[in-house]
Amino acid sequence: MQFERVLKYIDIGIGEGATLLTGGKPCGEKGYYIELTIFTDVKNDMKIAQDEIFGPVMSLIKFKTIEEAIEKANSTKYGLTAGIVTKDLNTANRVSRSIRSGVIWINCYFAFDRDCPYGGYKMSGFGRDLGLNALDKYLQV
Known part of the structure; x- marks a missing residue:
């Protein structure tokens, strides 16, 4: 469930207009691993900036x-x-x-x-x- 939740947050970040700098996809063929994901151009009111994602997702805010x-x-x-x-x-x-x-x-x-x-x-x-x-x-x- 957490794997799907983190991927959903990545989609939400893209949908809200944040720039996906790197990552954002499942990693490997086994397990529930997700690539280290970094967003830029994040605004403070975006969901990825306001929620606790508990996954390898970083939001950079200027x-x-x-x-x-x-x-x-x-x-x-x-x-x-x-x-x-x-x-x-x-x-x-x-x-x-x-x-x-x-x-x-x-x-x-x-x-x-x-x-x-x-x-x-x-x-x-x-x-x-x-x-x-x-x-x-x-x-x-």
């Missing part, structure tokens, strides 16, 4: 100022994770404090510490995993 980037990042109802790539520590601090997301990585992605709780923000996630906060799921008062 911005002119840091404030505009923060506004675009926060304009979705989801907030599972975010990534910031910068050489400027002040920018990293400012953006990471302004984006509403469960996890924000700076100059890396998908790095976890078992002692830090992990989970989404807004409509993303189901509570917290890892860290002491995750123990609440296994306790009964």
Whole structure:
């Protein structure tokens, strides 16, 4: 079902006018693999920019100022994770404090510490995993 869902989102992105830079097709003859897919010319109101796809799909959205980037990042109802790539520590601090997301990585992605709780923000996630906060799921008062 997820395989079909991701392919449907790729079709939606094309239909909404995003440019398919690469990928967008099933990969291999066995399994449910999809090529790494990258869209450019994505507008913030497109479905591929607003939904959590959970597949190998990246939507590139242009911005002119840091404030505009923060506004675009926060304009979705989801907030599972975010990534910031910068050489400027002040920018990293400012953006990471302004984006509403469960996890924000700076100059890396998908790095976890078992002692830090992990989970989404807004409509993303189901509570917290890892860290002491995750123990609440296994306790009964």
